[in-house]
Amino acid sequence: MSDMVRLTMAQALSRWLAAQRTQVDGAELPYFAGMWAIFGHGNVAGMGEALAGMEAALPTWRAHNEQGMAHAAIAFAKASRRQRAMACTTSIGPGATNMVTGAALAHVNRLPVLFLPGDVYASRRPDPVLQQIEDFGDGVVSANDCFRPVSRYFDRITRPEQILDALPRAMGILTDPALCGPVTLALCQDVQAEAYDYPVGFFAPRVWRPRRPRPDRGELAALVDAIRGAKAPLIVAGGGVLYSGAEGVLADLAAGTGIPVAETQAGKGALAWDHRQALGSIGVTGTSAANAAAEAADLIVGVGTRLQDFTTGSRTLFAGKRLVQINVAAPDAIKQGAEAVVGDAREVLEALVEALGDWQVDAAWREANRGAVAEWNKAWDAATAPSSALPSDAQVIGAVWRQAGDDATVVCAAGGLPGELHKLWRSHRPGGYHVEYGFSCMGYEIAGGLGVKMADPARDVYVMVGDGSYLMLNSELATSVMLGHKITVILLDNRGYGCINRLQQGTGGRPFNNLLADSAHATLPDIDFAAHARSLGAAAEKVDGIAGLEAALGRAKASDTSYVIVIDTDPMITTEAGGHWWDVAVPEVSGRAEVQAARRAYDDKIKGERS
Ligand SMILES: Cc1ncc(C[n+]2csc(CCOP(=O)(O)OP(=O)(O)O)c2C)c(N)n1
Numbered sequence: 001m002s003d004m005v006r007l008t009m010a011q012a013l014s015r016w017l018a019a020q021r022t023q024v025d026g027a028e029l030p031y032f033a034g035m036w037a038i039f040g041h042g043n044v045a046g047m048g049e050a051l052a053g054m055e056a057a058l059p060t061w062r063a064h065n066e067q068g069m070a071h072a073a074i075a076f077a078k079a080s081r082r083q084r085a086m087a088c089t090t091s092i093g094p095g096a097t098n099m100v101t102g103a104a105l106a107h108v109n110r111l112p113v114l115f116l117p118g119d120v121y122a123s124r125r126p127d128p129v130l131q132q133i134e135d136f137g138d139g140v141v142s143a144n145d146c147f148r149p150v151s152r153y154f155d156r157i158t159r160p161e162q163i164l165d166a167l168p169r170a171m172g173i174l175t176d177p178a179l180c181g182p183v184t185l186a187l188c189q190d191v192q193a194e195a196y197d198y199p200v201g202f203f204a205p206r207v208w209r210p211r212r213p214r215p216d217r218g219e220l221a222a223l224v225d226a227i228r229g230a231k232a233p234l235i236v237a238g239g240g241v242l243y244s245g246a247e248g249v250l251a252d253l254a255a256g257t258g259i260p261v262a263e264t265q266a267g268k269g270a271l272a273w274d275h276r277q278a279l280g281s282i283g284v285t286g287t288s289a290a291n292a293a294a295e296a297a298d299l300i301v302g303v304g305t306r307l308q309d310f311t312t313g314s315r316t317l318f319a320g321k322r323l324v325q326i327n328v329a330a331p332d333a334i335k336q337g338a339e340a341v342v343g344d345a346r347e348v349l350e351a352l353v354e355a356l357g358d359w360q361v362d363a364a365w366r367e368a369n370r371g372a373v374a375e376w377n378k379a380w381d382a383a384t385a386p387s388s389a390l391p392s393d394a395q396v397i398g399a400v401w402r403q404a405g406d407d408a409t410v411v412c413a414a415g416g417l418p419g420e421l422h423k424l425w426r427s428h429r430p431g432g433y434h435v436e437y438g439f440s441c442m443g444y445e446i447a448g449g450l451g452v453k454m455a456d457p458a459r460d461v462y463v464m465v466g467d468g469s470y471l472m473l474n475s476e477l478a479t480s481v482m483l484g485h486k487i488t489v490i491l492l493d494n495r496g497y498g499c500i501n502r503l504q505q506g507t508g509g510r511p512f513n514n515l516l517a518d519s520a521h522a523t524l525p526d527i528d529f530a531a532h533a534r535s536l537g538a539a540a541e542k543v544d545g546i547a548g549l550e551a552a553l554g555r556a557k558a559s560d561t562s563y564v565i566v567i568d569t570d571p572m573i574t575t576e577a578g579g580h581w582w583d584v585a586v587p588e589v590s591g592r593a594e595v596q597a598a599r600r601a602y603d604d605k606i607k608g609e610r611s
């Protein structure tokens, strides 16, 4: 009989998490960097007792909002290229459901995170316990069932021995490149505290090495033939390029063959912005160079992209083109009629480099793309050049980019900024661009910036956030101060939901309920964001104009605590250059002439695409 150790389920779970290891660039590290925790009656006695005293092996950090701590954990995993993760423990009820949005965000973005919400008593002894959802028709439902559709693996731990299987299964999902996403283990409150004799061997350290599936020979050969036969091939690099560490071989492949590369939001930064084959961003928020290349291409090769509608211009940009999808997940690889090459991006691209030998694209295709990039660079200059008017998002981005330096990371998620950043931010290195645009979740920015900083404390983190997103969720700014993880926040105050206000008018609507001034109010708010940030412990200032911003960015660099710079911006300006159509359905019936006109234009566009 093997040795046994008597532990509570929560003690065993914490001990097991601390024993999971990974390899990053040859160095062995804990897979779980630590545990975010907000305690309540649903986890303080069980999980709280287990985590106290484990700080060295599994540090615990206190957050201010469960969604915020989920964002920090997810951003950490994204910045760690899915090689490492964090866990999050909450109480039952509202603590747990506060984290559901985080689970959805991780699910959409295929990012690993372990959610450990407390759950109702398995024994039902105090039924209904405080915060228990009562379902008169279903005795096994709890608030945590909300996690099911947004978890890659969901389990409810109703007996202490269940974790012997549930935990390895959870790791199998977290570390599998195709299945990767959030795991939720709902921990019944009584079971957390229940003892069991666990086999000592269960807690032996285990190293989880990243798996790199090689492509099928037939699928690879078909792709090589497709490229050799193409006159104008284009590569679309998605987040999978970064997660597989394929940026080096992608740069070599592009340089060696001359195949141009465009980037999705998640893939941005795969290629340095000034690489000779770099076309910049693609799609709805794409550069004119990348979108022109997509229109002229006779072969599009997606690498590690899930073909979200912003990438494909709502399926109009690649329509009718031969499409090959290199993806580690077969359901992504076969999307939209693509010919599939299922496999790890780096493995497939390395095989491509070898198979293509000294094959090169036509000189004319190369020249056309170089010319298009030169044109785009002029548009970039025009959009980002400072002026004396109320600054645009683009001008602010230009200033932050000039001041941030080559090793910084910019973080963003929602509002008008992600589109502007996708077009205009010039990435020097992979990991320098961190925009969550799978869920585009308002409130990700500040907590996400904290997670990025925790993944690599040596890098400067610049969070760019709108006033709307800031007001929605800013509380982990205090956590960044408390933990000593400095982030610099640039808060663009255009006094409302600027991008939705523009979209509203773009679909024929009257300005309504987006900008503060267009919304029901007794008093028009005039929010002192700098004072607010200072109250949370950050250093903060409000600046006037682009020159003032650049000077403040210098002061922020010298600060050793988190620093918030507030700047008023124009809510109506976006970068006109580049871009592509996006499908936003317009009402068929309206008394408003502008809506009727927008609907006619919408119908024409859809009819044009169908014929
Ligand atoms: C949680 C959440 N709620 C709603 C939305 C829809 N939405 C997208 S952008 C936006 C407005 C964001 O305002 P702000 O942060 O000020 O940025 P701006 O649009 O002004 O650039 C809204 C409401 C969202 N993306 N996320």
Ligand SMILES: [Mg+2]
Binding pocket: 415, 466, 467, 468, 492, 493, 494, 495, 496, 497, 498
């Ligand atoms: Mg705004």
